[in-house]
Amino acid sequence: MSGACVNTVAILLEPGRFSFASRQLEEEVAPGYVRIKINYCGVCGTDKSFYLGHRNEGYPVSLGHEHCGVIKAAGAGVINLQPGSQVVIDPNFRCGQCHYCRQKKGHLCVRGGEQHYTNRGYAGYIDIHYSYVHKLPAYRKDHIGALVEPLSVALHAVALSNVSGRKGEILVLGCGGLGSLLIFALLEITGADVYIHDHNDYKVDQLRSLYPDRIKAPMAGQRFQLIFEATGASRGFRQACDLLDKCSRLVVLSRYHADEPFIPERLPWKQPEIILCHLNGDSIHMADAAALLADNWSTQHDNLLSFHSFEDINNVFANYGKIKSNKKIITHEQL
Structure with missing residues (x-):
């Protein structure tokens, strides 16, 4: 069960133009799904390719796949994921049954093109099937979760x-x-x-x-x-x-x-x-990445990052090459 809330999603309508669309989320979270409040989402080169029109799989499109946040509600049948948990999302669907999944190559899953979520990571919330979701260790700062997928x-x-x-x-x-x-x-x-x-x-x-x-x-x-x-x-x-x-x-x-x-x-x-190297390979790499960051990502490493408000997403992409940081992160947190 979840209290009703409004979800705002940044939709890329066409190359070079994001627009914000808001809608009321369903009161109930669907069985097998969790509702996550997204706090941070990294900017990937693939996102930039969509923005520039270099990769056109149809517009409008919801982007952002390096997202992390906190679970607000869980639907029926979800275990081991409770409201309040800090989590990160593996953007790749893995059926767990096909030849590639059994060979620990779930990134090549024959059903990998399926999308069991409401939207991508440049948004306030996401309702997503629990199989995509990984609990995070206790980080010194929540933004570190946005680094797990890359x-x-x-x-x-x-x-x-x-x-x-x-x-x-x-x-x-x-x-x-x-x-x-x-x-x-x-x-x-x-x-x-x-x-x-x-x-x-x-x-x-x-x-x-x-x-x-x-x-x-x-x-x-x-x-x-x-x-x-x-x-x-x-x-x-x-x-x-x-x-x-x-x-x-x-x-x-x-x-x-x-x-x-x-x-x-x-x-x-x-x-x-x-x-x-295609995507992130075996799902164990998500867990290994989360642990490596917990043990070794220091305050000094944060100097590689820049943070930008969700509302400023158009400017971030338009001025991408002028922003002097190694990694850009979109956030809903107060800057």
Whole structure:
């Protein structure tokens, strides 16, 4: 049972224009669903692609999939999720029964396109099936929950890379939200130093200030055995191919919605492995990401973040490239 409340959702009507739509939520929460008051939702490169019109799956569309908040009510049949619990949402539906789910590849679930929720994360509330929802540990600040889903994608990439079994130096290209969380993961769970590059110097500087002894800048002519490409641009893929050593591995986290890259002509001469990291892999990565943040995300790490009011969402997207932070987060909290 839930008291009636009004839900306001930011709807992308067309490229470049969000509009706010409000409606009264149902008094009863449906069986198997929970109602969550959304406090924070990160801005992902995929959201930006929709905003720019580079990815068009039909407008209008509700966006935002890095959301966290507090459960306000639970429908019949929901167990282990009680009102008052701080939670995060895995945006990927997993049936638990298909071949891919049984192989711990639920991000490839044959029913993954199903949507058992009322709206996405740029909203005041969401009614969503309990299977998407994960309880959070006790964080020092609630906004840390908005980092769990993108960090789970980074952990999937680390798992695919077999970083512990490879020798040679590691390079991360792209220090936006996903790239920064990937760098955080690599530095916190491996003993390796990491080379990083981004065309925005301030992003590199922010990360280097956190890890001055472990972050390095690539040198001219240097080649790498392991590269993570998280630039979101085809030029980043081409740069990664140029910097690969022979018999190396390239893990691609980018989505090239506007400009698909091509395989450089001489790349086969290096005989590299190229792995595409799709979504966050096994759902265990959500739990691992939540725990890693609880143990290692410090007040100093918050310097990578900027916070923006829900009502200002149009300005955030319109001025995305001018906002000097590695990761942008939309919030309903008082700034």
